[in-house]
Amino acid sequence: MPTVLFDTKNLLTDLIARYRSRVDYLAIRLEESEGSSIILRGDKIETLSEGLSIGGQVRACYKGGWGFASFNQLSTLSDRIEEAVTAARIVGDEETVLAPIPIIQDVRQLPLLGIDPRQISLTDKKALCDRYNQILKGYDPCITTTSVRYGDSTQRVIIATSEGTLIEQSWVDMEMRFSATARNGDLVQTGRETTGSRKAYDDLKNLDEQVCSAAQRAVNALSLPPVKGGTYTVVIDPILTGLFVHEAFGHLSEADMTYENPDLLEVMSMGRQFGSEELQIFDGAAPEGHRGSYFYDDEGTPATTTQLIKDGVLVGRLHSRETAGKLGETATGNARCLNYHYPPIVRMTNTWIEPGKTPVADLLGGIKEGVYARNWLGGMTNGEMFTFSAGEAWMIRDGNIAEPVRDVTLSGNVFKTLGDIEAIGNDFYWDESGGCGKAGQSGLPVGCGGPSLRINNVV
Template structure:
């Protein structure tokens, strides 16, 4: 990237007088993908991609152009500027940030996956296929997916920002489908890291659990649908805070939607006094961690809910400017093909002070749910399917059940949190989707939670 800095800066200086704001993002990525279905490779590739994007803003209107030939940068700059001038008819409001010129790398703690051969990575995937199958003849199909990527990004703006940032990301996904007559059940596990290749080694117990859950679920009774007090584990807590609440905190969904802006008004109480929710890329070592976002804004930690009250939201420079608030460093794009959007980074519920065993006390009949195999959200409504579940009877974990879905309204669910456990777990397996950009690395975390009046779907008698 070093040899392009002067060229990009010179071009920005030549064109910046035609717009209010001009930014160039160049990217070089190197990666590997392996997909096995059973022992059969469906994908086996290594590749390098180089490209870039130009964003221009004029009188509040944005123009965007992407390219994969760096020699096309002057033409694409003309395209982005022309588009911005065509649609702009208001005022450009970008919250100010410090001008920064730096080069930085998110450090690895162990082996760089680029130094591991494709053959060794493929052998690891075959090994995990064998682990999933185990001794279970009921497992009809297995899949393993491995991906790693190294990204170098250069961000240059008409304000003078010039940042080069580099990082490495890994992810592995495992699934097992078991069949017994007409019954079919699936178990899944996902692991992600921005630290080292060693983080995808030694996963035998976790991988085996995906196959075990699929087979065990074939003979479990379904849960009886109804309204229960539930206890959810930290993985489900992390999924809930990301999917059900986190997206509603993204300010690009708020500032153009008066109804949602009123609902998500700062100072409104959403949960008990013990509830604390955060998002931020500043905590090091997680999937959603970085030093600067894709607009050059430094990473921060934003407290979204403090003592049960809404106190913050996630911003790009534009949304912060429109709402008169501070930018939070949450403008992110999946690659140079896409314009940055307001996105979560690492989102978590702070641990509480209730011993986990006490979360079950006093529940005559309830549900204990762990992990997840699917889910969806629609505005403030959510539905998640638990990976494992048990009945709670007279304050004790009782018989396991299957096909447990948890549904509700995020605001009433937050208000119905009765206790927050003293445990905590970071789930680094997240790949977030928004605006056509799916698979953006994020982290989720939380403690176990006890929640009353949760709608449980099930077909049991």
């Protein structure tokens, strides 16, 4: 891994000292990144590459106005600082309000627990993808299209600010995605699986069962009846719970969504009751070993764990320093950027619902006619409204799992749905497959978790 950026700390300190008097706040983020990308679609190789990226960004704030510049030549850094400072001074006309954080000098590395993907050749990574692709293609003659995606990225970052923070941190992230599409006449069904890790390349080496599961769901769905549309009591598994808490509730907890929207800020007012006393929701990068975990965010704020809902009541939200300052709250360490091309914005890290007390088998009890949904196929949110497609589903009849069905799409209003959670299972699962998108920054690693849930009145 190159070290050119990591011999520049004195340069950063000197440049910040030169320009700090012209602005209220100045931050420089330098980044070295290397990684591999492989995409196989059927018999074709769409992507097979290794890359190295070196660059950085400058953020300046003056009277509440921000200037931003990115670069990939260190020799242009002083010019980029000048650009960011000038832009901030042009647009600034209010007051710079940034929540205070500790001034830290530190060097940290997220530890790998097994093989580093940089020790594996691109040829061997391609061979792994080929093996999984052959499993998909050979599963059943009905399968017409397959896709295997592999990606790994190693990032090393320096953050230096005019307040005196100087942080160096690094991590490795890996992800694989599989999909199989099966066809019978005009009927087309797709099965998907995704997994990720910040622990070891080993976590991607023995996924045959998951790969087969994607193919099996696609083939099985061809012979299943579609679910009859209606409003049901639904039981969802932990993977769908994780997707729900991230997409439907987590984004609404990002404070830049609220402080710019007075109507949403009123809806998301502290102390409002959204669910039963059993409902506890958290987000945080402090829990170790997950894809959304780190030591410091991209503003140098230490990672935390933030409780968003306590006993069914809204008690917290996710912040950058600016959103926390403007709302008079505490910075939570949720300012993140995908890479040096983008400024940090408020993003989730690992988001989860705490397990409850109900045994999973008891979640079905008393349901005359309902739906049991597992895994995810896709989904979208629009403000407080959500729509998710389940990877597989069964009808519930008289408290028992009955016939499987296809084309199960769940939709509703997140606030009403939180209130309609009737029981929370005592199980729990972390889903490390997340790649979150927001404001053009797609694929940011996150973790999601939760227990099985029983929810009433789901469309």
